[in-house]
Structures are given as C-alpha cells and as structure tokens.
Amino acid sequence: MATETLTLGKALNAGMRKALEDDPKVVIMGEDVGKLGGVFRITDGLQKDFGDQRVIDTPLAESGIIGTAVGLAIRGYRPVCEIQFDGFVYPAYDQIVSQVAKMHYRSRGKLKIPMVIRIPFGGGIGAVEHHSESPEAYFSHTPGLKVATCANPQDAYVMIQQAIASDDPIVFLEPKRRYWEKGPVEVDQPLPEAYPLQAARVARPGTDATLIAYGPMVRTCLDAATAAAEDGRELEVIDLRTLAPLDLGQVYESVRRTGRAVVVHEAPSNIGLGAEVAARITEECFYSLESPVLRVTGYDIPYPASRVEEEYLPDLDRVLDAVDRTFGW
Amino acid sequence: MAKGDPGVSTRGRRAVPRSRKGATGDPELVQLLTPEGERIESVTGPDGTEYRVDFTDEEYRSFYRDLVLVRKLDAEATALQRQGELGLWASLLGQEAAQVGSGRALRTQDMAFPTYREHGVLYCRGIDPIMPLGLFRGVDQGGWDPNEFKFNMYTIVIGAQTLHATGYAMGITMDGKTGTDEGEAVIAYFGDGATSQGDVNESFVWASVFNAPMVFFCQNNQYAISEPLERQTRIPLYRRAAGFGFPGVRVDGNDVLASYAVTRHALDNARHGQGPSLIEAYTYRMGAHTTSDDPTRYRIASEVEAWQAKDPIARMKAFLEKQKIAGDDFFAEVDEQAKRESVHLRERVLEMPNPEPSSMFDHVYPNGSPLVDQQRAQFTQYLESFEGSAH
Secondary structure, eight states: OOEEEEEHHHHHHHHHHHHHHHOTTEEEEETTOSSSOOTTOTTTTHHHHHOTTTEEEOOSOHHHHHHHHHHHHHTTOEEEEEOSSGGGOGGGHHIIIIIITTHHHHTTTSOOOOOEEEEEEOOOSOOOTTSSOOOHHHHHTSTTOEEEEOOSHHHHHHHHHHHHHSSSOEEEEEEGGGTTOEEEEEOSOOGGGSOOTTOOEEEEOOSSEEEEEOTHHHHHHHHHHHHHHHTTOOEEEEEOOEEETTOOHHHHHHHHHHSOEEEEEEEESTTSHHHHHHHHHHHHHGGGOSSOOEEEEEOSSSOOOGGGHHHHSOOHHHHHHHHHHHHTO | OOTTOSSOOSSOSSOOSEEEESBTTBTTEEOSBOTTOOBEEEEEOTTSOEEOOOOOHHHHHHHHHHHHHHHHHHHHHHHHHHTTSSSOOOOOTTOHHHHHHHHHHSOTTOEEEOOSOTHHHHHHTTOOTTTTHHHHHTSOSOOOOHHHHTBOOOOOSTTHHHHHHHHHHHHHHHTTOOSSTTOOOEEEEEETGGGGSHHHHHHHHHHHHTTOSEEEEEEEOSEETTEEGGGTOSSOGGGHHHHHTSOEEEEETTOHHHHHHHHHHHHHHHHTTOOOEEEEEEOOOOSOSSTTOOGGGTSOHHHHHHHHTTOHHHHHHHHHHHTTSOOHHHHHHHHHHHHHHHHHHHHHHHTOOOOOGGGGGTTSSTTOOHHHHHHHHHHHHHHHTTTTSOO
C-alpha cells in the first residue's frame, strides 16, 4: 500500500483531486478557490487541472455560495463549498440551517442535497478577529446537518472524500492551525475499506483517564498524554471525528474503564459540544465515574485579540490541570 | 423569440386597434389587454423589444378557463382555512394573470422555483392542486420531488429560493443545455418585499456574472404583509436590473396576455444563452397576506376598489365577449368546471390523513442517524406504554 507523507492541507487537496477525478458531478466553489488555490492553498492547482466549470471562483457572498450550491445539488451536482474562514459563515447561516439541512426532510426523502461545506476553523494562527472561531455547536445543534472534522493528514485525505461521496449535507471543519502538520497518508486505499466517517477513534490508548477531543485539540491532547506518561499516568485520547451525530460508544467503553473524563475544545464551554458529551457520559457511565466530567475549553468571551490567544486556547498545561482535578475529587 | 412559436408572433391575427409604446397612464407598463378588455396589438418594452401575442380562439378561452379555475380553487382553500381544515392559506387573489401568464409561458423542460403563493403557476404546470395543501393543512412540509414536477417545493423564507434557482440555472449551463429551442430555462418567483433581501440581490449578481439562463419573476403586489412598496424601493423595481447588468421590464401583472408574452420572450432568451432578465409583474394582492392577516389595518378601501376595476378575469372576459370568442354557455361551463374541481379538492383535503406520529423521525438524513434512530425507538416505546390505559 502506497504511503506518502503529506501535510494536512495537501492531504485535503489530494482528497478533493481524487473526488473530482472519480465523479464528474463534483464541483468546488468558493471565494478565491480557483487561480489562487484558496487563501490556504487547499484547492491549489485544481482549477488548472479541472477547469473553471468545476472549480468555480464565486462572487464574494457566502449566502450566495451555499444557496446556489443548493440549486446545483437539485440539478444533480455534488457541490463542495469553501467558506474562507469560520467567522464568515454566518451570512450563509440561513441557507445552511433553513434550506440545506431541511430539504431532505421536507421532501420526505425525495430530494437529496449532497453538499460539503468546508470551513477552516479554530485559532492559533495569530489572525485578526473573525478568523479564529469555532462554530461547530451551531451546526451540530441543527437536525439534518452532519458535522465532521479531521485531526491528521490521513483522516483529512479520507474523510473529505467520504464527505463528498455521502448524500448527507456535511459541514466539514478543517483545523486550520494544523494545515501544515505532516503525517503518513495511504493514498490508494479504496474508500469503502477506509475507517468510517461517522465513527470516533482511539487516537492513543490509556488506562487512567479519558481525554475527548476533535480537530485541532486532538494534537494538544496527544501532547498532554505524552507528558502525563512521563509522570506515570496513562491517558486515553479519543478523537470524536464526527460531531453530529456523535459516536460515543468508544467513549463510554473508555470511561467505564478509566472512571475519569475530560472534554477539550477551543469553542466556549457554555452549551458547547463538551456539555453534550458530559451529559451523555453521565447518563451512560454514572456508576463508573470517579469524578464529574470536566471541560477544558475556550472561555465564554468573544475570541480575543491574537496576542492573548495562547492564554485563551486550551493547551497542554490546562488539559493536565483538569486531569489532576479529576484525580483530586 | 423562438421561430414557430404558436403563441407569440410578429403579426396581429385579430383586428385590434393600436400599436404603441407603453400603455394607458403608465408609459413603463407592457400591456396587451386593457382593463376594459381592449386588445393592444403590440407594445414596445423599455429595451426596444416588441411584445405581441397571437392565439387561436381556443387558446384565448383556455387562458380564461385557467384564470377562473385558479381563482376558484384558491377561494376554496381560503374557505377550508376558515373552517379549520387548513392551518393557513396564502391566497393569490388578484394575481391570477401574473401566475397563469407566466406559468403557461414555461416550456415542458423549464424549471420553476416558487414562493408559497404560486398555486396558479403550479396549476399551469399540470400539477394536481392538492399537492401544496398538505403543507397548509400541516400534514407535511411539501413532500414532493422538485425534479419530478419541474417545480420546486414552496419556499417560505423570503427570497431564499432565488439562489436555488440561480444555482440550478448554472447547472443547466454546465450541462450544455442552452443555445437551442430545446434549451432549458429557470424561472424564480418572488415578491416586492423579497427585493430587499440579500439573497435576491446576491442572486442578481450571480445570475449576471454567470450569465445564468433564468428569469426573475417579481410579482409586485404592492405590499409585503403591511409594508407598502415605498418601504422597499425608491425606484421602479424592474429598473434595478440595469444596475446588475441585465434587462428589466415591467408588465401589467393583471394582463394575462402581456404576462405570457413578456415571460415567454425572457425565457426563450435565457434558453438561447442570452442570460437572465427581470420581470416586474405589476399587480395587487386583493386579499390578505395570508389568512392570519388583516389588511384593513394598513390600507384603505378606495385603493382596493381602484384595483378591483383592473381585475384580471373581468378584463379577459370582456375581451372574449367583445371579440365574440366566447358566450354565456362557455362562461357557465367554466364556472361549472371550477365548482366541480373545487368540490373535488375539498373532498380530498378532508380525507388527508394525519401522519403517523413516529413518521416525524423519517428522512432527517439520507443515510440515517443513530441519534434519531434512538429517539424514534424511545418515542415508540413511550407511546406503547399508554396502550390499554384510559388516556
């Protein structure tokens, strides 16, 4: 099996290239996705090779991107829309929540909207405001949408293809601070044999406490687990991968073994994914818990100015501090 | 204009009095049938396009039949709402000509994106008028396949469907389905209020820069619920098209012939690859916004009366009578058919079953969801726990 070393960004590019090759109905659309290759170069070279009818530079209007993609989907296309930054998705919110999410339901299953909405999300790149947000809870809260996020190049390559091939409308969140991180990618594994899109995965096995994360925070939690191991504490790290619907079977199994769970995300804590995960762990693993489920998250403030974002974002120390607290209960 | 078009021609078949630029009292309005039922042979639009129609007597009669039918079915739906059989109804009263004219201008291969009031367009597409009533009765939320009927599901969020229409039209171009008489075109319906929406303006931009094969059909019925046109615009709506780079025309939306001519011309231009255009069908919402609305709070009776004099059906009837195309027997027969179809509609609405409660969990996702499956199972179990109990 051929393995290449790719950055997460290049893996996404390769995945989309494969999807464009495999299905003539796949079209990529967004702002600057053509000649420029996207502001993060995730679509680099695709317009050159597939033409401007399949890799479409759109006018600068997010609702228009999603709304016209709905029409293309009704026509039989499989649009892959790029929203340039997390904080720019809100003009498209109505089209995503009221139109994309509900078409299949309203039509009693007669109309599918096989759309992927790619959004680079999260902070840590020193950006100006509106460029570092984590909007996953808004979309995970919306019935009819699926929400997925990748944490490493292998998943980036496979999951973007799975999302494009799926008939479900999927908000695909890309951890932008991890775009440049490299890892091995099996490039010729047939898609049906790949690890399923809607499944969490144990990123690192452990026995003493369970860390639950997704997207950019998986790396942070893996680093925390490495540090904890040096102190003799084995932390299990679970990458949720799909945020809607949540796949928590392995989380429950893990927490029943460890008795301790910490959920980590960049988004604010209030009514966030961590709250949902904590509630469900409490329902399913009540008698196994040695401590309350804790959350390590961004604070409940607007995303701050970049010179203080390292203080805002969960990091290795804050994660380990929470783990310590579960042991001190 | 397509050659060999049976409905639109370059010569007047019937002896009609005038050919002129503009129409009575409004130089901007394309009109082929005056409120008094006088035919105008041809009218020149703002961009120099000459509009005229040439129908057989049978075709003229069928236009009248459609107008009467859609009004009667609409009245029946309003009555059903008043009797508690529908939760809500958005009446098209007063807008029959705009809808029948534009609806009949569509060719079989064309795709329509309606708001929630296009019952007349739906009827002219040959669709069973019962189809949208499930939405208003509350037994479904549309439930039809837009591609099967070439008629999208009703869209309630104002203006959102214009973007869907634009994307669909872009798909037509990508499929290479323009440039011939068999080319496809799209019509997007919306109202005067929607012209303030971002989505509609984004649609104008998109359609323009992608040269999308589509027609923006704005029924300007003068009110967005209670807000008059003056709260949406300082210029005539059709002139907005110029700023986006495509033609705009205002048509008398109470004139079914002009509505047909203008729409057919715009659709044929689109299917031949000449890009989008905007039609402002100038009309009036004779009734309430919906059955939940009370228009006496925001408009005066004299205004309604003035528009009553421009009624789309009365003028078509006057035309048919004056030209001796139809007589009392025909009008009585149409009324009889309308009554019959409305009774049939009523009977079927009353028989519409409520959905099974657990069906609300169906079709949330094409590939299902473990969360929804789990909740469906819990719900079913919960319902079953009441079996055998008195309540």
